Every structure is written in structure tokens, then in C-alpha cells.
Amino acid sequence: MQESLRLNVNGKATGVEVAPGSRLLDVLRENLGLVGSKEACGRGECGACTVLIDGRPVASCLVMAETVSGAVTTIEGLADEFADLRRAFADNGAFQCGFCTSGQLVRAAALIREEWPDNPDEREAFVRHRMSGNICRCTGYTGIVDAILLTAQARRSSAADRP
């Protein structure tokens, strides 16, 4: 039994035929070929499948496609806009095996758009708290946290420089 759904993914409206209760993660990977989102636990506990719905990070392995009405953004849809963040990840050793990286980047992209603490001393703890839904078993997180702090800082200063 299949049902037809309309989804807005990475800025494009798309029709898909799915079984009832299909997970958004499977629809993205199997129906739409967007395999950047990874399944590492299937239980909403690791963050590897993180995508944005209307800009908010969610675990796509727990989302049922029928319940999605907002705009879905995956790593494939964020890669260009966040090329600076991706470079910072590479420069700071923010990934090794890379399996969690799509989820880390998607979560971090949403984080960079969030409101940050005014006090610079609180920012690392802020980033670590917000990123704690994304497990990385390789890097020990230092590089991930640095990449996010540096990217956010660079974006703030370039925004401040703009006339």
C-alpha cells in the first residue's frame, strides 16, 4: 500500500510514493537519493540523520513523512551556503571517519543561525550543549566545537564589517 506525498526538500517541491509510516530518513535516502543523511542508530539518539524542518534540527529517523509539512533541508541543500563551515571542519580536524559529519554539519548550520550568548566565555559551553545530540566517536569533539566557534565568529565579524 503506497500513498502519495508532497515534500519540499532542499527548496524543491517533490512528489513521492511511500508506504504509510515511512521514516523521513528512508524517503530522503531511498526515494530521493539524498544519501548524505546517515542512519547510525535509528532511535533518535545519535544525530547522524539530522535534517532541518523549517530551519529546526530534527532526527529524521523518528519523523514520519506524512507528518512533515515544512521545508526539509539536508546536508546536500546546505553544503554550498555552509562551505565556510565545511572548510572549518576540515581545517580543525572536526571529522575522521566522516559518518556523523553530515548530521554534525546540519546541526551546526542551524546553531550558527541561532541566537548566541553575548558573553564570549559562555559560547563554548553553549555550542557543546547544543551539539550534544550529535555523537562523534572519532574526534573527541574539540575540532567540531572549534570549527563552529570560528565559523560563527568569522560570520559575525564579516556581518559587522558590511556597510
Next chain:
Amino acid sequence: MKYLGARTRVIDWEARTNGSFQYTADVKLDGLLEGVILRSPYSHAKILRVDTSRARTMPGVHAVITAADFPPGARYFHEGVPDRPPLADGVVRFIGQEVAAVAAETRLQAQAALRAIVVEYQQLPGPLTTAAALGRGVSRLHDRQSGVDNVSRSVLRDWGSAETGRRNSTVSVSGDFFFARQTHACMETNIAVAQWSETDQRLEFWTSTQAPYYVASEVANVMGLKQDQVICHEVGVGGGFGSKSKICEHEAIAGLLARLARRPVCVKLSREEEFETTKTRHAFSMSMQLHADSAGQLRVIAGKIDVDNGAYNHSGVSVMGAGIKGLGMLYRPEGLEVSGRLVDTALLPGGQFRGYGTVQTSFAVECLMDDLAEKLGVDPIDLRIRNANQSGEMTLVGAELGSARLVECLTAARDAIGWTREREKDNRRPGRGVGVSASVHVSGSFTMPGANRSDAAIDVFADSRVRVRFGGSDAGTGQKTILALIAAEELGVDLEAVDVQMMESDKTPFDMGAWSSRGTHYGGHAVRKAAVATAERLKGLAASQLGDGDLRLEDGMVKSAARGIPIGTIAQLSNDLKDGILSTETSFVETSVVQADRATGKGNVSPSYNFAAHAAVVDVDRRTGRISVLDYVAVHDIGFALNRITIEGQAIGGAVMGLGAALSEEIIFEQGKVVNPAYLHYALPRAADVPRIRPILIEGGDPRGPYGAKAIGECSINPPPSVISNAVYDAIGVRIRDLPITPDKIINALARREGRSRSHHIWRRPSRWWIAIVRAAYSRGLLKILHARNLRFASHVEPAPLEKVETPATLANVLSAMGADAKLMGGGTDLQLQRRLGLVEPKRLISLAKVAEFQGVKTLADGVIEVGAAVTLTALATAIRHRIPMIAQAIDKIASSQIREMATVAGNLIQAKRCWFFRNGFGCFKRLGGLAPCYAIEGDHRFYHAAIDGHRCQATTPSDLATALSAVGADVVIAGPDGERVVSMDAFYTGPGEAVLTEHEVVRSIRIRAGATARLGAFVKLRLWEGDFAIASVAITANISADGVLHDPRIVIGGLAPTPWRAQQTEGSLDGKPIEIGTFRAALDRELDRAAHPLPRNGWKLDAAAGLSEQALEAVLRAHEAAQAAPVRESA
């Protein structure tokens, strides 16, 4: 050098960060089938009969295999006696062992076929602990050669002269240590795609492995093929840490399924299977001693080690050997005398894991080094420096140290962590401590023929691009980039002009893979040799064009003093081109190493040895047992950093993985079954749980390393457990020798030292008599009886398909849609999990996300704040943060930001209990009812079970929000067919995670009572990792008058009783009085003592909860003082 020694992004960074990097699950082949594995539900049993006839006829099924489909007697190669068949062959020896497998068109079809396989077992007794395995009259798991039942191998290492050493000693220290089973928990679960070609008679693999060579050789071995009939293809590898450095069990299964199905097959383990069935680190029980003279010269390292082998040998023999060997490489005692036994248990087998024996033994010895320093009255770092091995020395085990900069590591760690300042008496702060530890590791051990060799090939194309071909695989270590850097350096080409092809069995030459920290040395030398040979060939070819003068390779050209010609053009001059490519393949053989002598275990097995010293500052919260690591430095003697980004990455990543072992990670068993097979239950570090790790690299080269480089990958995981134990000792004066160092161990040790205990006077409380009797009976055999009656372990299956997901827009539509076949869904974060675990099997889901009546956070006319049932946790936190900050604080500590975005208020309140027995397939009372047992009574209940009011079930209500809402005073509005009713939050629960709702009712909203915004409050929580459920949580609110008097306080403790527990007597005793923490604590302790009936190992939670309560009240007091200082406060 242009590239080597710099900080270079890994060459595949673009693909690894834009989602296009291909892992095995992304490989799409036509006709790909799904393979699933039938596993043993018993720890030890004879298989009397396996009947697959029905399964073979099921829809979509293409292959069903059992042991009979492998060649007779097929066993994996192991050091020691090969004892493990690819599918159980007559006997199963642990829960989860592979018995049969099915390949079908879909996973659901494959699982349906699995259920149709009939296996008749005859249960056998089996030892579930090493102590049981070694006891008298136990059942034997295997017939072993050692002469002792359940001892697979025993070893005695006696190096130098322990006897002389003992005579020269004046001081000794000793201790019993335990290193728990840690699991790799790679982010990518084990996965393989296999495809059989009938024409070529070959089996192709896309598999997540560190060692394609071993996959090919082992698959060939157990399938009766020749090694060259099995090939691997290059694919992304989502982490390894040793687990994938030999074959993994699903690989041969995928291979045979593919061969019989004549279709490609993907076998992918679920996360639960990954935790429950893949090999772990071997647990070590160690009884160790150090002897030294009064001058601080270490004389003897001695001890006895029992290694928990699990059910099969795998690498147990060599892990035990390596662990002892590591003790003979770091310091210079006169003698070492250590014996080891590899003990068979009917549990998940141990396997290879980063640190490989050394991480376990060095934990014991590095703790003892601190004990020794204390006894001698010397500084722990000075003691280590005094005993450190030096460059050029031959160590006790025969290791020839080309370079050894342990002293430099220790000195750098001392400076970086601020050792002297931290230890200064005047600077001491309560609960704060500093610790250090040292370690050594090999750079590729010569463990078997071929392990001292690595081949590589370099191709030069006409367009001057260069390709390195290398047989190993890069599971995230950065080896691929290092190989490219070496080629670029030697050939004088841009890094962008270099490609690296790995793990393509047909094309890449011989290499045994990335294990034993061998990637840097063997891969580095292999590619360097091939690149140098290529450069010589290019210069030779160029001589005809450029003359015989001084030629060099630079800027992609071969250059003479006068001019340059691109290397691609030069390459085309060769007569040996194949497809227009100049290929040069060379073989690097390390001649400085020997295989360890079998009798003595001695020998120079590694070309170089890398050293490390780590140091940390910790804060130990005496009131809750929580350890916070405030600062951490990891200093590594690595000879030369080929690529700083990846080398530092190995230091940091290893340190954090080691911190996991130190602080929280442990695979826990009950009745032989893994209790915690999920990231939720297996406490590994998240970003907020660890500090910034500061790596420091000590260089200076090594005579044998490529460009002077030594390994780092494993050494970094060794020090953290002893660093933390040492720092905790420095902080609070208690020595924890039992890993992981969880809060219970701190609280219990402090209570023991301070002579504190609680008395609950059960004999005076008739209501608890029956419970006490039943609990006592459990340990006297009742559990065994009840367990035997219900011995059926469920394991994770793909949830049953749904017929419909409904998204009604009104409450009326919800009520009419409800039915026995339907479940209500808020964010689905718990419901989806419950379906996956087989706790619920609805046909329809009714999503509440779009129901108008369930939305919004509104303030009603009477000041009541009404929160819609479907409001997400994030939305509630945002709406209420400035009005009732305590509720926002509580929400911030729930799960992860992703879950908070999805989970709803009502869903959070009515989520099912999180008891790890209930959730993880134990046939418990709450799952099966009747006479089924509660596994928490005897099982590991230290963290998540009730210490107050436990009855038939020991679980607690998991919702932190419930605790917080109880503390402000809230009501739940429940809608049903007959209208609405309102229930106080305090009366909402009838049991652990069980609410008063009938099956026809739904939570519509929460009403926070008027006046809540005027109360001051705080929420605090003790948990093992950021986002974990509460071990205990405390929410306190009160009105405080300007004179500091408390009015109408509410004290609610979560995680301590089946439902959120109000300390009503304490509330009464505080009401109308000024806040006084000491009085409060005394009153609360009295009430807890009167109310509690803890299980044998969770009484510490009462101390922790009382400590948390103090902290919550202090926070309330701080809020009051802040409010007094800034009297203009926004109200509602």
C-alpha cells in the same frame, strides 16, 4: 619539506563534508537483497535441530543458510585454537551468536522468514562471569588444552630477575583493578554488501573494514574458496578502532548468502545488534604489585591477570600477551613477573580494540605508580621520570627503543596542566585534583608472517596526475592523506595532482590493513619507497631529454638546471607503459623486527615505540559523585607529525575515548544478555561531557620511522583511565580501582571512608515486609526459577508496517479516530522507539501535531498558564524561560536539541519507563505480566531504578518535566468522550511512567497554577551523559519573603521513586523559616531514611539526591539574593 609536517586538510574533505562520500549503505546494486541473522537466545545450548524448510518457501526469500551450508568444520582463524564457526555448529555459547541467516527482497520479508526457522535447543549451564568460570564444578564451554576448565590459555611472563628485584625493594604497593568491557560503538554499524559472480567464480565485497586483506582471507577460509576469489572494493569506512581489523561475523554470512542467492546481498547490523553481538574490549581483572627501593627505583612489576575471553578466542591470546608486553616497555624495573589466564565465559566474545591489552594493564600500573609515589613521598611525575626508559635502550621485553621521549612528554604535561600550581597546598580547592599517567605503544607489531611487510604502487599518468595504490583502508585515521602527502613530497607534484586508491583487492598491492598502529610506519615506508623508485625511474627516463646532470622533481616536472618537462610527458617515454600509465610497485619489508619468542614472549616486535603522558584537572562533586574534567592535556612522542591535523586528531580522539572508559562506558550483562545495547543506555561521551583536549606533540624524529614518524593511534587511549583515577585520588583521597568511575563508586567510597550509612528500619514498616521477603528470595534462587519460566529474549526487529498515519485537526476528530488498533503520537520520539522494540504494535498512528486545541502557551485570565499538549519542549522552554526559568532549565537538560524540537509536552509526560531491562527485550513482569520476574532486583540497578517505593517493578517515571511541573504546581487537563477532567500533576501517575489516562482519553493541556511565576525555583539533575535520563533530579520552588523566610516550599525528586517524589515532611519543616542548608539536609536525610527501601546497589542514590537537593536549594537562595539585589522583577 613542502607538505610533510604541515597542517593539511584531508584530501577527501569535500566529499566527506557535502554528503557525497560513499559508504557501504550508499552502494546501490541491481537486485540487492537484505540479509538478516537469526541469533541464539541462550547463553549456552546444544542445537538439536534446525528446520529451515518453511522459511525457504516464504515470500521474497532467496537464500537461507545454516552451519550446514559452510564447509564442514569451518572455523575462523585465531591466534590459539580456532574455535568459532561462522554459523553455530551444534552449540551456541552466547546470547546473540549467529545461528542462521536469510536473504530476501525486503528486510520485513527476511525477518518474517527468520521467525519461520525452527531451532530446537537443549539448554546447558554456562559460566556468566570469570569467577563462575573458574569455580568448582562448573560446566565447560570448550575442551581446552590448558588443563584447567574454562581457561583457554594461561601464560607466565618472567622477564629480568623479579627475585633480585624483590630483594632490592623496600617499598611495595598493590591493588585489585578491574577494566570493564568497553565497546567501539563506531558510528557506522557493521555492514557488508557481497556479490557473487558465477562467471568469474568470484565474490566481491563492499564492506566497512580496516583490513580488506583479512576479509578476503577469512571469507575464503570459511567458504572454502581461494583468497584471490574474494575481492574488496573501496568504500567509506565509518570508524573502526580495531573492531574491523579482522573479519567481522556478518561478512562471511553476507558472502555465503550472496553466493547461494545469486544476487547481491547487504547485511547491515542494527544499532542494537551492534552493541549486543559485536566483540568488545576484553575485561581485565588484575591483581598487581609494584616493588621499589627507597630511592624510588622501580624494581619489580608483578601480578595476576584474568582476561574475560567471552565465548570464543578471537584475539584474546594476543590481547593478554600485548597487555603484559606493554608493562615491559615503559619503565626499567629489574624484573617482571606477571601471569595471565584467558577465561572462557558464555558471553559476547572480546576482540581487538584500540589500546589492545595495554590500556587495561597500564590502568593498574599507572594507578600504582601514584600509590608508590605517595608511599615514597615523592612527586608522581618525578617518580615516572626517574624510571622512564630512554632512547637507545633495550627494555625488559626486548624492545629496542630507537627514540623514547617519555621524559619530555612528562615534563611538557607537567608544565601544560599547571601541575605545580595545582598541587600547591595554598591553592587547593575542595574537590579539585590533578592527575597524570604515562604510556607506550608499538608502531605496528610483527605478530605474524607478512605483518612486517607492506607494498605500494605509484602510477604516473600522461597528464602528470599521480595515483597511489595501497591495499589497506582508512577508517578515519587520515592515512589516505598521509600517503598522498608522501607521494606529493617525493614526486614534487601538487597534492591536488595525487589520487589515492585503497582497498581495491584487484588493483592495490599487499598490505594487511590498519591495526596495531601500523598505518604510519608501514604505509609511510611503503609509499615512500614506491615514490622514490618512481622518481628514480622518471629521472632515468628524463636523462635522454634533459641530460644526465643533476635532475630534480619539482612543480610536477622533472627539472634540470635549465628547464623542466612535466612528469606525465616523461613517463610516456617509458617502454613499460600499461594503458598509457607508468606504474611502479615496490615492497617494503621491515628488517629490524622479529616475531616475539613463543616461549618467553620477548623480542623487538615493533620498529619504533611511541610514548605519551596525559594530565588532567578534575572537579569531584562530593555531594553527587559527579566528576567533571576541567582541563586535559595529551602529550605524545610521535617522532615527526606527518600531518598535524590528523595526528592531533588521533591524540584528542583517543583521549576522549579513553575518558569514556574512565568515566562511564561499560557493556553490562544480566543473565548473559547485554542490558544496555543503545547509545541511550551505553554512556559514551557527548560534546558537553568532555573538556577541550589540548594535544602537544613532541618531535625530534625516530631512526626507523618514515621521515622520523612514529605511530599515535592507540597510545592516546591508554592514559585517561589512570589519569582520572589519580586525579580523583588527588581531589578527594579515595582510590577507585574499578572502571568506569561512575558517581555511585565515588559516593560509596566516601561513605565508607566517612563511616556513613543509612538505616531504613524495614522491620518497623509492615508495608515493606512482603517486598523485602521477595527481594531476599530473588537472590536465593527465585529469580532463577522465574527467569527459566520466561526465557525468551526478544531482540530488535523492524517495526510492523502501519496501515495509516492520521493527522486530525481537531480534538473531536482525535477522539473519534482513537481505537484499540491506534496509538496517539506527539513528536513520536518515544513511540517510534517503542514500535522498534516491540513494546507496541499499532496499525494506525494518530498524530497530534496539527490538532488546534493542543497548540500554544497561553496565559488565562486567572493567571494560569495553559500549555497545549502538542507544544514541543523547545517551544515551551522559549515561551516560559523568563517567566518560570526553572522549567526551561529542566527542559534544557532533557535529551538532545533535536529531540526537544520534536518531543511534545504530553509525550514527555507519558513516555514509557526507561528501565533498561524492560526496554531491551528482557521478558520482565511489565512486559509479560504473570510470574515474570523483575530483572532490576538482581541486575544492574545502580542508576535508573527506584530506591523508594519499588514494588513489583523497580522502574521510575523518566520525565524530568513531570518533576519540574510538580514543583511549580500544575494540573493536567484530560479530554475524553465524556468531556474533560483535571488531575493534579501529583496525582497524574499511578506507577513508573504510567498515567491515570484510560484508553479513550488524551492529554489536552497542562495548566500551571497561578502564582507559579512569583515563585523562585531551581532544577538540578545527575546523569551519566549530557541528555541522559535522570539518575536523580530535583526541582525546588518556594516563595521567599524579603527577610529570607521560605514559604510554601515544594521539593520534588525525580528518578528516585516510581513517580516524582515530594519530600513533604521536609517541606513542612522548612515552611515559614529562613533557609538554612544544614537543617534542610538533616530533615531531608531523616525523611529519605524513613521512606526509602533501596535495592542492594542503589542506596547511594539517596545520598546523591540529598546532595542534589542541597544544590537546588542553594540555587534558589542565589536566585533570591539576585532578586533582592535587583528588586525590579518582571512578573508574568
